[in-house]
Amino acid sequence: MPRRRWPLWAALVAVVLVLTCGLPAALLTVALRHGYLGTSVTPDPSASPTENATTVAAREVAERITAQLDRQAAALLGGDRAGFLSIAAGSVHSDLRRRYAGLRALRVTRWEGRPSGLPMPAGRAGEWRLMIEFRYCFVVPDCQTSPMLVDTRWRDGAQPRLLALAKSKSSPYVNGRMSGQPGNLPWEVSELVVAVGKRTIVAATPAFRARLPSLLKRAEAAAKVADQYVVGQPAPDRYRVFYAGTKEWKRWYGGDQAEWSGGYAVNVGGGHHEIVLGPESLDYGAGLDELLRHELAHAASLPENDYWDNSAWWLIEGLADHAGADGAPAGRYAGLAQTRKLVKGDWDGKLDNLLPADDAPDDQVAGAYGIAYLAVRYLIDRFGEERVLAFVKAVVHDLRVPAQTAEEIFDESWSTLHRECVAHIRSTVR
Known part of the structure; x- marks a missing residue:
């Protein structure tokens, strides 16, 4: 819609971007079964007999990351900034402080993060890349959540540490589906x-x-x-x-x-x-x-x-x-x-x-x-x-x-x- 030069004409614009709505990404939602056991791989009784050791290890890393995301969500909703930052390395804290302040100012009422797929090795031993789908509500506790997908990098451990958190990017596709998301939310x-x-x-x-x-x-x-x-x-x-x-x-x-x-x-x-x-x-x-x-x-x-x-x-x-x-x-x-x-x-x-x-x-x-x-x-x-x-x-x-x-x-x-x-x-x- 055009930018009107008042009093000649008022700005009236509607550029509508496509976002993923009602088409949730395939989420990995699993319970944390046990703590970190060094570099060993504990057999997973729920795993398919054909899953190899790398897949089992990735699944267990995802579980540990999920537990960290749950801790962070509880801290955000409870007004605990230190707890919100605690899952991340110091290099990420400045970014997380800004996000925390913005979300609290917008009166976030729901916040949840879940892995979208399995993590992939990030190059260095013990580091993993993982797409995370966050969902959130503002002001109203029972609203239909808005989703966003972001890329993250973690160092594994008993409590994995967040090393990098990307910003959402404009894309017509999310997880290969024709449904997109806008970039850089305010x-x-x-x-x-x-x-x-x-x-x-x-x-x-x-x-x-x-x-x-x-x-x-x-x-x-x-x-x-x-x-x-x-x-x-x-x-x-x-x-x-x-x-x-x-x-x-x-x-x-x-x-x-x-x-x-x-x-x-x-x-x-x-x-x-x-x-x-x-x-x-x-x-x-x-x-x-x-x-x-x-x-x-x-x-x-x-x-x-x-x-x-x-x-x-x-x-x-x-x-x-x-x-x-x-x-x-x-x-x-x-x-x-x-x-x-x-x-x-x-x-x-x-x-x-x-x-x-x-x-x-x-x-x-x-x-x-x-x-x-x-x-x-x-x-x-x-x-x-x-x-x-x-x-x-x-x-x-x-x-x-x-x-x-x-x-x-x-x-x-x-x-x-x-x-x-x-x-x-x-x-x-x-």
Whole structure:
């Protein structure tokens, strides 16, 4: 979504990244059967007769590491920073202190780490590399956990020692499956200050501490609007909002955003979409409220698994822009001039190919968003929000094309409805 230059146009962006959700990695979950026995390998009665000694040894290392991860989780949830650090070598403590502070500030309520697969020898005798899947919740104890996979290195012993902990990386694949994760979560790489409300969590770096109370108030107001656009799932337990300074904008969640992006919603798994506000957004005035309503509506309406097709971009963004407008007349839409220019210029009259290129000029992006907004606004004015949300569920969540579902929801063929919708858009901007 574009970065609007207020008062001309407000930043409204939704770049949705794919994250592993509802597709947990194959986890090794085993009980710690016995302590470390030097370099000897004790026969494992549960092991397959065909398992070799190396596999048995790796399995036992994984058990000992699991016990350390359990100790660390208990320390984190119990507010014991020394215990959280104690499983790691001193070289890792600085990184762990930052993570601990960020997670505690975000009010972590669940935290668990489990090996994803078996460890592999790391080169030096007694050292192992192991992918760990962490799962976590903020504020709400019984939330659906968000997952993340990170690479770790350990020195084995009766109580293995963590030697290195990587940061999460952007990847379209997790454990070979077509489900990805974003890179560098804010609490992995930045010091955070946090404020928590009834419906939202807002966070920023310490440089913006003084602006956090105002941001929380505005996010809470936006959440009341966004809650009206929940599609096919419970409302978010808390909307998670992170304000990014210039440095953080280039680093958080991989940092690879479209040039016109002023904010975005990113899927972090477990049914959670986190909102990132761009570096200039706190100075948008009333535009910040519109931006928050837009992005929080994404968190409420997007599916747990972001497999929607680009042809549905107009519906996703149009709905979020409708939430952002919050009932204002279409004639007051901030990007109407750019919409008029695109409609009278290069637009081919099709809704399913509106998605702007990452390097598209600002006025073209604003025009595409305007067309999407007017299309959804037309459908809502004609059929009501309930039926349009059912249409979003069918097209975006269930991956049905409009031609398959328009008649059952709107009692009209999609070809006819599309033609009428486009005619209405052209009439509105003429």
